[in-house]
Amino acid sequence: MSHEVEILLVEDSPEDAELTIRTLRRNKLANAVQIAEDGAEALDFLFCRGSHKERTFSHPPKLVLLDLKLPKVDGLEVLRAIRADVRTKAIPVVILTSSKEQKDLIKGYNLGVSAYVQKPVDFEQFSEAIRQIGMFWMVINQAPPAEAFVANKAQGA
Amino acid sequence: MTSSIKLIAACALIVLACIGALSFWSEVRNDKDREWVRHTYLVVGKLQTVRIDITQTETGERGFMLTGQDRYLKMYGAGVDQVRQDMTELRDLTSDNAGQQEAIQRLNPLITARLAEVGDGIQVRKRSGVLAGVEAVTRENNGERWMGQIAAQIDEMRQTEAQLLSRRLETAAASTRKIKVVIVCGNALAILILLLAGFVIHRETSRRNRAEQNLKHVNERLERRTADLSETNIELESFAYSVAHDLRAPLRHIAGYSNVLVQDYGPHLDEEGLRYLGKIGDGAQVMGRLVDDLLSLSKIGRQQLALQKTPLDSILRQVVEDFAPECSGREVEWRIGALSSADCDPALMKQVFANLVSNALKYTRKREHAVIQVGQTKQNNERIIFVRDNGVGFDMQYVGKLFGVFQRLHKARDFEGTGVGLAIVQRIIRKHGGRIWAEAKLDQGATFFFTIGSPENKTSKEPEFPVVFPVIFPVTEEEMHVARS
Numbered sequence: 001m002s003h004e005v006e007i008l009l010v011e012d013s014p015e016d017a018e019l020t021i022r023t024l025r026r027n028k029l030a031n032a033v034q035i036a037e038d039g040a041e042a043l044d045f046l047f048c049r050g051s052h053k054e055r056t057f058s059h060p061p062k063l064v065l066l067d068l069k070l071p072k073v074d075g076l077e078v079l080r081a082i083r084a085d086v087r088t089k090a091i092p093v094v095i096l097t098s099s100k101e102q103k104d105l106i107k108g109y110n111l112g113v114s115a116y117v118q119k120p121v122d123f124e125q126f127s128e129a130i131r132q133i134g135m136f137w138m139v140i141n142q143a144p145p146a147e148a149f150v151a152n153k154a155q156g157a
Numbered sequence: 158m159t160s161s162i163k164l165i166a167a168c169a170l171i172v173l174a175c176i177g178a179l180s181f182w183s184e185v186r187n188d189k190d191r192e193w194v195r196h197t198y199l200v201v202g203k204l205q206t207v208r209i210d211i212t213q214t215e216t217g218e219r220g221f222m223l224t225g226q227d228r229y230l231k232m233y234g235a236g237v238d239q240v241r242q243d244m245t246e247l248r249d250l251t252s253d254n255a256g257q258q259e260a261i262q263r264l265n266p267l268i269t270a271r272l273a274e275v276g277d278g279i280q281v282r283k284r285s286g287v288l289a290g291v292e293a294v295t296r297e298n299n300g301e302r303w304m305g306q307i308a309a310q311i312d313e314m315r316q317t318e319a320q321l322l323s324r325r326l327e328t329a330a331a332s333t334r335k336i337k338v339v340i341v342c343g344n345a346l347a348i349l350i351l352l353l354a355g356f357v358i359h360r361e362t363s364r365r366n367r368a369e370q371n372l373k374h375v376n377e378r379l380e381r382r383t384a385d386l387s388e389t390n391i392e393l394e395s396f397a398y399s400v401a402h403d404l405r406a407p408l409r410h411i412a413g414y415s416n417v418l419v420q421d422y423g424p425h426l427d428e429e430g431l432r433y434l435g436k437i438g439d440g441a442q443v444m445g446r447l448v449d450d451l452l453s454l455s456k457i458g459r460q461q462l463a464l465q466k467t468p469l470d471s472i473l474r475q476v477v478e479d480f481a482p483e484c485s486g487r488e489v490e491w492r493i494g495a496l497s498s499a500d501c502d503p504a505l506m507k508q509v510f511a512n513l514v515s516n517a518l519k520y521t522r523k524r525e526h527a528v529i530q531v532g533q534t535k536q537n538n539e540r541i542i543f544v545r546d547n548g549v550g551f552d553m554q555y556v557g558k559l560f561g562v563f564q565r566l567h568k569a570r571d572f573e574g575t576g577v578g579l580a581i582v583q584r585i586i587r588k589h590g591g592r593i594w595a596e597a598k599l600d601q602g603a604t605f606f607f608t609i610g611s612p613e614n615k616t617s618k619e620p621e622f623p624v625v626f627p628v629i630f631p632v633t634e635e636e637m638h639v640a641r642s
Contacts, residue, residue: 015410098405121445123416
């Protein structure tokens with residue numbers, strides 16, 4: 001890999017993935033997007049195992065775009081795993097889903113999601129949402145420093 | 158039926174109280190009767206004692222006559238004292254009986270005379286010796302005469318007392334018998350009443366038990382059916398939700414790719430091709446709105462009411478303010494009456510007002526001067542809220558379709574919409590236990606009425622066909638005509 005992955009897009013629908021990536025590219029917001037088609041693959045990538053075992057934890061993605069309805073391991077489980085491990089817990093995670101069901105919102109925020117966005121049906125609104133998310137997390141937001149991904153020694157002792 | 162038990166209990170109480178009082182009273186009477194019997198025995202005994210004591214004085218006299226010894230003299234003296242005391246006691250004992258008192262009056266001089274005679278004899282013996290004494294005692298043989306009279310008098314008194322005794326014994330026995338009768342009859346009556354009460358209570362209890370059992374069965378069946386029904390309802394709701402939810406993804410793709418097609422291949426398409434693509438995009442958008450509305454409708458079905466005392470006034474004010482942008486460039490006259498507060502879910506009630514006001518604004522769009530009136534009125538002690546407009550109205554023939562999902566009474570070309578707004582309003586009102594109905598005339602405006610019942614009172618079912626109440630409002634149809642022209 002010549003450059004590090006900046007965005008992990010966890011999305012089982014290839015159409016949604018394509019439209020999302022297209023929007024990000026057209027806005028010059030992401031050159032390196034990794035797609036995971038289900039929750040298990042997303043976890044393999046994030047925890048550097050399975051087909052991603054050559055990866056290291058030293059370069060976490062700047063953003064995870066997470067769908068909720070996923071095969072194998074669902075989005076909220078992925079979020080729980082990310083937040084439970086010190087090596088991944090600081091990664092910004094934005095839920096990007098069709099659902100705005102109350103219980104998903106509550107669970108998402110209780111598990112420590114960074115933002116929650118419902119995919120609009122209207123393509124212009126959809127594009128605008130993706131553009132704003134990309135703009136905020138890639139450009140405006142300060143990514144967590146490397147020190148955020150190691151256990152606090154003072155606490156660990 | 159409990160009143161009969163109360164009656165029996167009251168009777169039992171009264172009877173038992175009477176028996177108690179009667180027993181007590183009889184007992185007191187009986188005590189008195191027995192006291193009288195004892196008293197009679199005392200009098201009879203005392204009469205006997207008088208005779209014995211007189212005889213003692215005579216015995217003392219004779220002993221002294223024969224022997225001259227002092228101990229006989231003492232015996233005589235004691236006898237005299239005894240007789241006097243006896244007479245005093247006898248007088249006291251018979252103080253209640255005038256006849257006996259008179260008899261004592263007759264007896265007294267006889268005894269006094271006899272005792273005096275005996276005293277005289279003793280004096281003669283002391284002074285003149287044995288022979289003179291005996292001679293003095295036997296000379297006129299008076300002693301025997303006096304004693305005969307005394308005995309006769311005492312016998313008469315005893316006779317009287319004996320008669321009294323037999324009368325009193327009889328009275329005492331009678332009162333004892335009466336007590337027995339009272340106790341036996343009273344107890345029998347009490348037992349009878351208790352049995353009756355027991356029987357009535359038993360009958361009542363078993364009847365009530367049967368009724369309760371029945372009610373329990375019915376309730377259980379009802380609960381089971383309600384549980385089944387609400388389970389089915391929830392299943393249906395979540396089915397609708399997941400269908401609507403899953404429909405969104407392909408819609409997004411249709412809209413997205415038709416857009417991408419225009420972006421990437423637009424230059425290669427002619428005008429007609431671009432128009433077709435535009436139609437595809439529009440169709441996807443319309444369906445997206447339908448799906449969203451369907452989602453919010455099903456969400457209301459699954460949602461729990463968060464009831465609180467809500468000032469409808471301020472909710473309505475917010476709604477009207479929210480619609481301000483839509484009113485720009487239009488002449489809209491708001492006539493907002495005072496609304497009292499209600500026990501309801503504020504968010505849902507806001508949606509009710511929002512949907513109704515939105516409708517009113519939509520269907521008055523072609524009026525130069527739109528009049529939207531919101532207020533409340535009272536009918537049969539029930540508060541009715543209404544939203545009235547002077548818009549295009551509708552034909553009352555189709556009023557039954559008004560609140561159906563996806564039902565529209567206007568062409569989409571004239572007025573856009575999904576036909577879910579009023580269904581949502583109806584669902585919210587029903588969830589609150591209220592009713593909603595409408596009244597309109599084609600091209601002369603429409604009025605929506607609703608009540609906010611108490612949610613516990615869900616039995617108030619909405620009629621199949623909304624009932625039109627003859628309500629008189631400040632804004633009449635003529636006024637609306639005036640407003641229009």
